[in-house]
Amino acid sequence: MPKVMLSHFEAALVFALFSSIVLGIVTKRTDRERLTYGLYCFAGFLAFLFGLGWLMYLGHG
Amino acid sequence: MSGKSETAKEPRPPFKLWGPAVGLGWLIPGGGHFLLKRYGRGGLLMFAVTGMYLLGLLARGALFTPQVADLFTTVIHCGGFFGNLASGALYLLTVWLGYDQPDMPGLAHDYGTKFLVTAGLLNVLAMVDAYELAVGRKS
Numbered sequence: 684m685p686k687v688m689l690s691h692f693e694a695a696l697v698f699a700l701f702s703s704i705v706l707g708i709v710t711k712r713t714d715r716e717r718l719t720y721g722l723y724c725f726a727g728f729l730a731f732l733f734g735l736g737w738l739m740y741l742g743h744g
Numbered sequence: 745m746s747g748k749s750e751t752a753k754e755p756r757p758p759f760k761l762w763g764p765a766v767g768l769g770w771l772i773p774g775g776g777h778f779l780l781k782r783y784g785r786g787g788l789l790m791f792a793v794t795g796m797y798l799l800g801l802l803a804r805g806a807l808f809t810p811q812v813a814d815l816f817t818t819v820i821h822c823g824g825f826f827g828n829l830a831s832g833a834l835y836l837l838t839v840w841l842g843y844d845q846p847d848m849p850g851l852a853h854d855y856g857t858k859f860l861v862t863a864g865l866l867n868v869l870a871m872v873d874a875y876e877l878a879v880g881r882k883s
Contacts, residue, residue, distance in 0.1 A: 684801070684802070685802060686802060686803070686804055686852070687799065687802035687803050687852070688803075688851075688852050689799075689803060689851075689852060689855060691851070694803075694855040694859075697795075697796075697799060698796075698858075698859070698862070700792075701792040701793075701795055701796045701862075701863075701866070702792075702862070702866065704788055704789075704791070704792040705789060705792050705793070705866040705869055705870060706869070708785050708788055708789060708870075708873065709869045709870060709872065709873040712882060712883070
């Protein structure tokens, strides 16, 4: 079985993508709402990822 | 005032209405949605949960076994085992085919372990959605 080596960013990106798909599907009632909420979750994951990354970078000195 | 709630409790839907959809949804991620003829949503759920699980395997994540010791260990291991088990046939096949990755330090292993557990937790959400569809609370 091949082994996959993901960087922190790649792993977080894939995690955000798959989680957003499921959250979008299960929480809303129309397809349009599902798409919007899925994209919103994905953007939220990315914003949190970059925000936390910068916070750790700046906090580290 | 009697103090009793005035709203009548909603009767529990019969098992035969939601059991097959939830059971199939556990065994095959997205399967409950397929059974209820929601093919698009079922396909997307299958893609997301299976993709997450396979990536966890490819990153050599560890599977949890239930352990009872101090509270922290019990919560982590029993919770992790529940998360793994919630992936249904993916987990069962993985164990039956002899996958036995020890828990070891490392970026890839660590992400892999989390991906394996998260796939199961996402499948729980999909099962809840299948339940709501089956009993008519969602369309």
